[in-house]
Amino acid sequence: MTEPQPPQTQQQPPTGDAEGLRASSSNGAAPLVPPASGQQSQSRVSAQAMPRDYQYYREVFRGQQMPFAYLDLDLLEENIRLTRDRAGGKRIRIASKSLRSVAIIKHILAAESTFQGIMAFTAREAAYLARQGLDDLLIGYPTWHEEDIATVARATAEGAHITLMVDSLAHVERIETIARRYGVRLPLCLDIDMSVDFPGLHFGVWRSPLRTVEQVRPVIARIMSSPHVWLDGIMGYEAQIAGVGDRYPRQVLKNALVTWLKRRSLREIAARRSALVALIREYAPQVRFVNGGGTGSVHTTRLEDCVSEITVGSAFYGPALFDHYRDFRYQPAAGFAIEIVRRPHPQIYTCLGGGYVASGAAGRDKLPQPYLPEGAQLITTEGAGEVQTPIRYSGSIALSLGDPIFLRHAKAGELCERFTHLLLVRNGTVVDSVTTYRGDGQCFL
Numbered sequence: 001m002t003e004p005q006p007p008q009t010q011q012q013p014p015t016g017d018a019e020g021l022r023a024s025s026s027n028g029a030a031p032l033v034p035p036a037s038g039q040q041s042q043s044r045v046s047a048q049a050m051p052r053d054y055q056y057y058r059e060v061f062r063g064q065q066m067p068f069a070y071l072d073l074d075l076l077e078e079n080i081r082l083t084r085d086r087a088g089g090k091r092i093r094i095a096s097k098s099l100r101s102v103a104i105i106k107h108i109l110a111a112e113s114t115f116q117g118i119m120a121f122t123a124r125e126a127a128y129l130a131r132q133g134l135d136d137l138l139i140g141y142p143t144w145h146e147e148d149i150a151t152v153a154r155a156t157a158e159g160a161h162i163t164l165m166v167d168s169l170a171h172v173e174r175i176e177t178i179a180r181r182y183g184v185r186l187p188l189c190l191d192i193d194m195s196v197d198f199p200g201l202h203f204g205v206w207r208s209p210l211r212t213v214e215q216v217r218p219v220i221a222r223i224m225s226s227p228h229v230w231l232d233g234i235m236g237y238e239a240q241i242a243g244v245g246d247r248y249p250r251q252v253l254k255n256a257l258v259t260w261l262k263r264r265s266l267r268e269i270a271a272r273r274s275a276l277v278a279l280i281r282e283y284a285p286q287v288r289f290v291n292g293g294g295t296g297s298v299h300t301t302r303l304e305d306c307v308s309e310i311t312v313g314s315a316f317y318g319p320a321l322f323d324h325y326r327d328f329r330y331q332p333a334a335g336f337a338i339e340i341v342r343r344p345h346p347q348i349y350t351c352l353g354g355g356y357v358a359s360g361a362a363g364r365d366k367l368p369q370p371y372l373p374e375g376a377q378l379i380t381t382e383g384a385g386e387v388q389t390p391i392r393y394s395g396s397i398a399l400s401l402g403d404p405i406f407l408r409h410a411k412a413g414e415l416c417e418r419f420t421h422l423l424l425v426r427n428g429t430v431v432d433s434v435t436t437y438r439g440d441g442q443c444f445l
């Protein structure tokens with residue numbers, strides 16, 4: 001596959017990166033270009049009347065080569081505010097997998113003091129982020145390969161704070177062996193299972209085997225007795241609340257069932273988490289954090305006293321899957337554009353590219369969602385194609401060859417695996433362009 005190239009038209013603003021962004025904040029993170037005085041006059045679209053409609057974005061991006069991905073900073077800021085408010089005073093750890101751009105991660109960390117620390121997704125990514133000046137990196141998933149653990153050990157020796165995830169004696173013993181070899185003491189986080197079983201249904205994800213006091217006790221005892229590791233935190237991710245929508249159109253029964261299952265499992269999650277945290281604190285009273293939740297569960301995770309921080313990532317880009325939750329609505333801040341290159345039927349506009357399908361159980365909800373013009377649809381028999389995507393549209397806007405169709409990825413950070421840059425929009429203007437991990441030449445998962 002040909003990697004989409006950064007747009008290089010005349011309107012292309014200077015490429016920003018972690019270093020190149022203007023102004024820096026007290027925690028070292030760099031806010032993206034602030035609304036500059038006089039910027040209004042450069043805008044091709046009035047900042048007053050700003051409906052995020054097709055005409056708005058078509059005008060904003062006129063002349064850009066497609067496909068491109070973008071981030072609407074005005075909407076990102078609304079998502080940042082909403083996340084802060086929903087958290088009700090709990091700290092927020094940023095899920096880097098759902099952002100995959102160092103500049104954007106730094107921007108969000110700088111925006112609010114509520115945002116502290118990062119949940120990384122691999123050891124190599126965590127070491128990469130440490131080299132970019134980011135700190136308090138929790139790897140959200142276990143690390144097994146010797147060289148990956150060694151990467152964390154070396155980064156630790158150089159002063160990085162990277163916490164490894166464990167859920168078994170095997171994990172602890174392997175990390176211990178490598179920590180001993182490097183002469184470091186590595187911080188660990190214990191992952192406890194938050195799934196709930198109903199008759200005939202495992203409601204949650206298959207991750208940690210640690211559910212009961214009996215299962216946790218030997219692992220925690222082993223950590224506490226080791227001179228090469230120490231317990232930094234506890235994590236329990238209630239994926240069945242955080243990652244399962246309960247307001248899908250035309251799915252009344254399923255929505256009602258999921259809502260009921262969520263309500264039932266919340267009680268068990270809270271009881272199990274507080275019992276396990278209490279046990280672990282008997283062994284390790286100084287444990288630094290108790291992490292829980294995700295974008296879809298902020299409002300319930302925050303109610304648990306024993307939780308000190310909530311992980312959030314997807315909320316910031318506001319991808320399509322998060323349109324289907326009863327209790328909140330984020331702004332569609334990130335999207336991408338594909339170019340109409342042919343018109344095989346008066347109401348079908350075939351575009352170049354577009355097949356950026358999300359991970360997870362395969363289904364229509366993992367396809368990118370046509371966003372603008374309103375009423376644009378994928379065609380069931382073709383979906384989003386490897387090189388061409390036909391879009392059905394019969395609305396009132398006149399579309400021509402060369403016009404964009406705007407889509408949203410079903411998930412958040414995976415969008416950035418398809419693009420080297422994100423064009424940043426503010427007040428009707430493309431104000432900057434920042435690299436994604438791919439644009440930095442990085443590919444972790």
Ligand SMILES: Cc1ncc(COP(=O)(O)O)c(C=O)c1O
Binds near residue numbers: 095140293313314
């Ligand atoms: C361990 C863990 N915590 C939190 C999250 C929540 O991430 P997001 O806010 O992007 O949904 C995830 C998502 O998969 C996760 O795996």
